[in-house]
Amino acid sequence: MNWSDLRIFLAISRTGTLGAAGRHLGLTQPTMGRRLRALEAETGHSLFQRTSDGFVLTDEGQALLAPAERMEEAALSAERILSGGDALSGLIRVSSSDWFGLHVLTPVFTEFIKVHPGLSLELVTDARLFSLARREADIAFRISPFMEPEIIQRKLLRMEYAFYGSRDWSGDLPEDGDGLSLVTMDTSFGNLPDMLWLQRKLPRARIAYRSNNRDVQARACAMGAGFAVLPRPLGDSMRELRVFHLGESPPGRDVWVGYHRDLKRTSRLRALLDFTLQRLA
Secondary structure, X not given: OOHHHHHHHHHHHHHOOHHHHHHHHOOOHHHHHHHHHXXXXXXXXXXXXEEOOEEEEOHHHHHHHHHHHHHHHHHHHHHHHHOOOOOOOEEEEEEEOHHHHHHHHHHHHHHHXXXXXXXXXXXXXXXXXXXXXXXXXXXEEEOOOOOOOOEEEEEEEEEOEEEEEEOOOOOOOOOOOOOOEEEEOOHHHOOOHHHHHHHHHOOOOEEEEEOOOHHHHHHHHXXXXXEEEEEHHHHOOOOOEXXXXXXXXXXXXXXXXEEEHHHOOOHHHHHHHHHHHHHHO
């Protein structure tokens, strides 16, 4: 069974459409359809049910899924090992949250590529956790420890947060938040430490604006939409904001960096990691 055809099978099973799978693999939709039909002819089974909502695995496709994923892991492991080499050249794909990528990593990475002009960096900022095992990223920065197996990780730094408001605000802060407007994370992040801190410190405050993007929160806060808990590198970078004190600071967060163990001896990743640790840790 051809591994390249199984890559197509896995991409379709994860995205649900030929078009999305093709974009992920850099192939056209007709090519995807042709390769899938060839795989189904080789196995003698229909692997997907074609529905109005997309491609859904049949029982035979479900049976093939686990062996295909094991083959994928073996192929990616070999690719990671062989991509090591000694030359400081090539591409490093990095994953982080949006605000951390913009305000913390980009200044460091800009300096890094000036020192190592043979290297290219690709920074992908997304709330989704990219898979290091499937090589969706070579190295990732997160605000929680990595739970995936075979990941080498370490705590990079302690990120402090503060309670910010518009520099033009001149009123008093009520102890319970009565009459105050807040800018916060959206409801899917309701259990974050800073959200729980706000609920405890300002139980009567009104949430006026929600966003899953910290930069959006900071901009709304600066324009007077309400007060916000923000990471210090973000909040301190905006002249329109100032820190307000509520008797205690919001809880900080640990930032973790991780990469797959197969990349341990990859010189270009080692160079980036050492440089980043030197600047931030």
